[in-house]
Amino acid sequence: MTRKSWHLDRRTLLRGAGAAVALPWLECMSGRRNPEPPKRLVVTYFAYGAYMPTGQNGVADADKAHHDWSWWPCRDAGELTFNAATAPFAPLRDHLSYVQGLDHAGGHRLGGHSSGDVFATGADMADTRPKNDISVDQVAAARHGDATRHASLVLGTEGGTGSYGRAKTLSHRGPGRPIPAMHDPREIFDRLFRPYAGRDVAAVREGLRTRRSLLDLVLDQSKSLDRRLGKADQAKLDEYLDTLRAAEQRIERIDRWTHVPLPEVDADALDLDVTAKQPEEYVRSLYDLMHLALRTDLTRFATFMTESEDSVSNHVGNYSNIVLGYTGNTHDIAHKRPEGISGQWELWRARQHAYFLDKLRTTAEGDGNMLDNTVVLWGSAHPHQSHNTQNYPIQVAGGGALGFRHGRLHSFTGSRKVPLANLLLSMLHAVDVPTERFADSTGPLTELRPA
């Protein structure tokens, strides 16, 4: 069962901005000849909506000239042109689309800042799914997660799950099961690339065997608890038992992957000690790690909450203050929309996201590049007005080799309106999840990804 060491020998060292990678996915994982590049899905989120001075409800005002600092690159549906705020995306023109008029009906009745909770899930948290529901990345991970060492990667700038109405993660395993986002670059790096913490594989496997026996006994102990518990109490205990079973499954999974060598990466080229107090370096460091995880095929499905809604307790909530020198609450920008600051903020956000997309694009893979094999959603759950939860700002990038067609601004307003879930459904189809429905979808979004 051991693989020959030449798998490790064919190292190519890619020294990109801030990351040095050995072993792209081809060599390290597949072991097949002429393997197909992996199909990947990424969802990223920013908070408080975006600056849209000439069309504040997320739909362009036809009477007004397009604004140079609007989040939207151009006013009218059709071929993309770029304004000042979206200039960083101009070189990526043929790799991305903007989509107007999409949103989750399930988020309409959530409060001003709570709709971020359902951005990747489309659940109706106000009514039928008060504890949210499975997110699009986890649907994909449930189907194809076994193909990689990690089923998915969940990142955020704040870390943790947050609470209902103030999620700090985009990913949910199912109702009531938010997946805590990781936010510490070093912890993320170690989880991905140093999972054995310096022990050799034989010792790791031995350890796993011991763990399995221990967990069995803990499970026995848990099961011995009174089965006559009330229904609500039983549900609480089931939550725990499910967790133990998931831990056991993970042992199986880790055990399986100990037979596959880990990708080698050079940690020195990454700044893993950067914190949110240096917003640009920090956000890029998380984007770098996401790129690295995808690049080495440790996972194929990732989410990244670049900003959380109503984040008042830490430096992330003060991004704008640090980056832009704005003296009020970050939240105030969303309400007051001062022109200079708002425009600069959009430009800053665009630069960071374009950095990630460009990194994917400049990483060769198969006959093309990584971006072609990775569909990346970027958006927020409000337009300009922070209490409005309709017509989200939405950008889709990449996935050219997965069937996406780019280079246009699409508008699904008025009678053309369709659920955002349709786009999420198309993203699932693009990564070979042939489901017929996701959340409240009514069908795939064929304008972006023709059938």
Place this chain on the structure above:
Amino acid sequence: MRAARLQAFRTGCARAALLAVLATHAVGQTGASEAGGSWQQDVAGFLDAHCVRCHGAERSKGDIRLHELVEPARTGDDLATWELVLEMLESGEMPPEDEPQPAAADRARVVAWLRRSLREAALQEAPGEAVATARRLSNFEYHNTMRDLLGIELDLTSKLPEDPTRPYRFNNTAEFLLMGLEHMDRYEDAARRAMASAIVDPTPPEVVRKRQVWGAEARGGMPDPAVMQPDEISPFGNRNRTVANGMQVDHAPQTGAFRIRLKASAILPPGVRELPLRIMLGYTIVGIGAGHTDPAEEVGTIRLSNSVDDPQVFELTGRLENFPYQPEHRYRRGGRIDGALVVIPPHFTVTPVNAYDDGTLNDHPDPLTMPRAVVEWMEFEAPVADVWPPKHHARILFPSPLRDTDPDAYVRAVLERFLPRAFRRPVSAAEVDRFVRIHEIVRQAEGMETLEASMRETLATALISPDFLYRSVTPEGGNVQHDIASRLSYFLWGSMPDDELFELAVAGELDRADVLEAQVERLLDDPRAEDFVEQFTTQWLGLHRLHAVPINLERFPRFLYTIDRGERRGAEVRNRPTVRDAMRAETVAFVHELITQNLSLLEVIDSDFALLNQRLARHYGVEGVHGDAIRRVDVSGHDHLGGVLTQGSILVGTGNGTAPHPVYRAVWLREAILGDEVPPPPADVPALEDSAGEAVAVAASLKEALALHRTKESCNDCHVRLDPWGIPFEEYDATGRFSPRVAPPGTRIPGFDARQGTDLAAYLDSVDRLATVVVEADARVPNGPVVHGVHELKDYLLRERRDDVAENVIRRLLTYALGRELTWRDRPTVDALLARSRQNDHRLRDVIVDICRTELFLGVPPR
């Protein structure tokens, strides 16, 4: 869910319908009754006349369809809706003010009927039925339980996922305390770290000691009175190579207890009685204004009042695990490749910080005029233990000849002692067997050769089992007594029961009313009860916002002590308590005072005392408070203090850093004090500024902007009920100071900029001179009178809303005690508690005792 419906109810109802459409009722059985009203005669007719036009078949505002309801006692499904109807009628919110109002007697009859019917419905169910009592420990409870179980206090929770919080709600709510793989991983890590500290190795580790001297014996000769001496620390620190730079302890251990001793005194200018000296441990804190972000944590604060003629020795202790350890650092001198290699060994630094703050630090007075600490010498020692192995170790791996003569029996004996405490209940032989087996597996693994190692891992396994992580998961034959012990200790301490509670549980005494009452009193008198008060108060009153609002320091340049030069100019100086910390402490201490002194909970609205320290008193403009400790101070009307409403912790958190924000303040008052649920703005409502057009940029006040906002019907539905509660607070500025005068509309107030050469006092004078207009702080309270300012608002609340205020406090306490949201089923208990409270002048400590005696809380009726 309920909030959403309530919201819809409120907004939906406000608009007048044009047509009265009588809906068909699903009329229940007619039954007259003694205590007011019958369904057919009174209630159905009342609903037809006043409700179903908006909440009926034709229109169903807020998704409320009253015509579909039948009598409460006859169906369980609609009871939550009936509860809502009752709330609306009782509060007078429905029918809306602009609708024809029912006669008071009619309203009262329906209210009485609803109350009775709901109570009857609730009594038909066994208490506690259909609600979860099992729940995971919250992080706060986890921390305390570990502390009391192991006998050492470790910071284990900073790496656990945060517990979900919602404003004005408690993070011990069972429904939201989830468990997943990610939690489990971190629990496992925390349990291992805890056991690594709790069980030590047999050989005592090498003790590291360090002593450094700065005082006269070190420098010799006569000091120059014109400069600060190396043993002095002003609030601004001192020069390099003085005691202000701290003492570096190289190669210190990273686990175990430490002791810091120092000989110190104070140089106090006239009028100052003491100064707080805060001892920090962690990375080296270089200077006060330098661009450092290196972490250090507080070990403790010494209040120095002794003069240099009377230096005294002080001692502080702690656990090294809880402090950031600075790893080895190597660099080339001068940053050049050929520079000499410099190796800074791994170390801790002990740094004394003069935390004196009278609010004038940004004025940069001469340090020699300020209170200064004098530290002659400092000593550090770690690990310290009077005996080896330390007590916390011997409590688990107790000394016994068995260990050598019969190791298996010893392991069993260790488990028989540890598990019942960890699980907070008696443990069966089968359970001990299971952990013996776990130990057998563990000891065969690599690195588990010693008993210490294998027991650490075995006990860590116990600490991830549900019996430890969950509360009230009782095994076969459930143990009522131990369950009560846990309910009491987790409510009042946020921790596991202590030996006395365990003993009473074993004796079967805990459900006796007299024993119960004595125990509640004992628990409340214990210092651990302060944890409960702090948790409860900060969450109930939403104090988390206090530290989150960035204060406009150009407008309020004395509010926080800030760095005055360099790249971090304007940032808060770290490692010192700030006025915000004092504000938080004030509010917690206030509630603590109400509880310990058994004062009326109505003092939350107004009181003739406040809890202040010098910094805070200075901020509020109260004279005669000296020193750093928060203490009770009598206040009168002209202080504009008293109660919680005007405390800085509330007012800062409900401002936006520059100006007060009447909407935030209104939401706070209604949620935290009156117990209403204020819904967030709905999706299709534009933001304040958008709806008011360009108005906010030129409007004279937010009050006017709000008036404009209200002209939009969709906004008005909510804001008409909201804004009036916040307007009276306009007399208090964004830093919580009483400021009844403001600058005239349109005045531009320049920010303070030290670089322009003006001094701070002159700037503040100039701002004061601009404030020539009396702020508008009068508003008509919904369904109430016009109030002018907070003073009259308080009067109104105490006059007309006493029961609402009291019921809210009772409901909050009960919610916290039960660890779940209340439902209609809990109404009889709430009513009974409220009635008792009313007869007892609403004494808060008694309310807590009464809660602990309810069947709802205990799970069984007390004997």
